[in-house]
Amino acid sequence: MRHALIFAAGLGERMRPLTERTPKPLLSAGGKPLIEWHLERLAAAGVNYVVINTSHLAEQFPEALSDGSRWGLRIRYAYEGPVPLETGGGMLNALPLLGHEPFLAINGDIWCDLDLTTLPAEPTGRAHLVMVDNPAHHPNGDFRLDEQGQLHDDGAPRLTYSGIGVFRRELLDGWLETVGHAAGADAKPPRFKLRPLLEAAMAVNALGGSHYRGDWTDVGTPQRLAELEADLSHA
Numbered sequence: 001m002r003h004a005l006i007f008a009a010g011l012g013e014r015m016r017p018l019t020e021r022t023p024k025p026l027l028s029a030g031g032k033p034l035i036e037w038h039l040e041r042l043a044a045a046g047v048n049y050v051v052i053n054t055s056h057l058a059e060q061f062p063e064a065l066s067d068g069s070r071w072g073l074r075i076r077y078a079y080e081g082p083v084p085l086e087t088g089g090g091m092l093n094a095l096p097l098l099g100h101e102p103f104l105a106i107n108g109d110i111w112c113d114l115d116l117t118t119l120p121a122e123p124t125g126r127a128h129l130v131m132v133d134n135p136a137h138h139p140n141g142d143f144r145l146d147e148q149g150q151l152h153d154d155g156a157p158r159l160t161y162s163g164i165g166v167f168r169r170e171l172l173d174g175w176l177e178t179v180g181h182a183a184g185a186d187a188k189p190p191r192f193k194l195r196p197l198l199e200a201a202m203a204v205n206a207l208g209g210s211h212y213r214g215d216w217t218d219v220g221t222p223q224r225l226a227e228l229e230a231d232l233s234h235a
Contacts, residue, residue, distance in 0.1 A: 003098050004047045005091065006038055007163075008108035009055035009084040014221050023057045025108030026064055027225060030232030033064065034219060035108050043071040045116035047104065051076050051097045055084040080189070087194035088179065092172055100169065107163030111228055112216040119166050124149075125206035126171040127198070131159035132216045143202070143209070151209040153202050159209075162216055171197050 012019030018027055025035040035052075042050060050073050054061050058079055068075030078094040085093055091105065102123060104116065112130075120128050129151060134141045141158030143151040175192070176185060178200045184191030201207040217228045 002047060003049045003051070003101065004042050004104040004106065005094050005098060006035060006050060006052045006106050006108045007087060007090055008035060008061065009053040009058075009080045009090055010109065011056045011084060012109070015219075015225070018222055018225070019056070021057070023054075023060055024219070026060055027219070029111060029219070029225060029228045034111060035061075035065070037111060038106050038108065039065070039068065039071045039073060041114075041116050042104070042106075043073055045104075047116075048072065049074045049076070049099075051078050051094045052108075053078050053080055053085075053090045053094055055080040055082065083191065085189060085191045086184070088172075088175065088197060089184065089189060089191040091167070091194060092175060093189050095169060095172065098169075102166050102168050104166050105164070109219050110163045110217065111219060112162060112164060112212070113214050114162075114164060114212055114216075116164075119164075119210075120208075121166070123166050123168060123208055125168075125208050126201040127165055127167045127207055129198075129207065129209045130162040130164040130212050131209050132162045132212050134158070134160045135218060137218070137220070143198075143207075145209050145211055149208050149210065150205055151198075151202055151207045153199055159211060162212060163218070171201060 008025040012024035015024050026033045054077055076097050131145055138160050142161045144155045144158050179185050179192045179196045182192050219225050
């Protein structure tokens with residue numbers, strides 16, 4: 001994988017007041033913005049081209065990260081407009097910048113020490129999702145991972161999607177038919193969640209996954225950011 005996408009367009013509403021002047025991926029933990037941890041790991045994994053989705057306080061990203069050359073990366077910014085396009089719409093909006101090969105996608109508001117070189121460069125299905133143990137704030141998880149590495153939307157035990165995955169462009173084929181009349185799907189540009197596309201892939205056994213048991217944090221609240229800061233300061 002030579003290309004990657006970082007979702008960084010969210011409004012960060014649960015992180016207020018911290019996100020009133022700073023977009024969530026640019027909040028610091030362990031001495032650097034969250035998104036810089038991702039850029040460092042992407043560069044170490046051999047990725048050389050990164051697309052960053054932006055919306056809320058979008059101008060701060062190029063100011064902070066420039067063109068990515070300090071990490072040996074080339075960064076392009078995909079502005080979504082004043083209203084974020086959700087994960088599905090955001091991926092669709094960035095797709096023209098991502099080439100034709102599978103690409104790695106990461107949520108900009110997580111922290112994880114996963115070695116990205118362990119991910120498959122070519123998913124066996126439409127995507128490969130990294131799953132983690134269910135955190136306290138999401139006890140019921142998202143999907144079930146079977147012994148063959150396939151993900152399912154039924155049964156137990158369930159794991160939580162980490163916000164890290166490898167995706168094929170084909171996941172978005174026929175997206176409008178899949179998402180139906182969801183609010184925002186008819187907007188220009190369209191706004192929709194990625195989950196219906198993942199469910200459609202699971203329905204035909206075309207969504208793979210793996211279980212990562214290392215350190216992972218969904219930095220969704222000021223308290224979780226403070227906890228992450230404390231963990232990293234003692235590491």
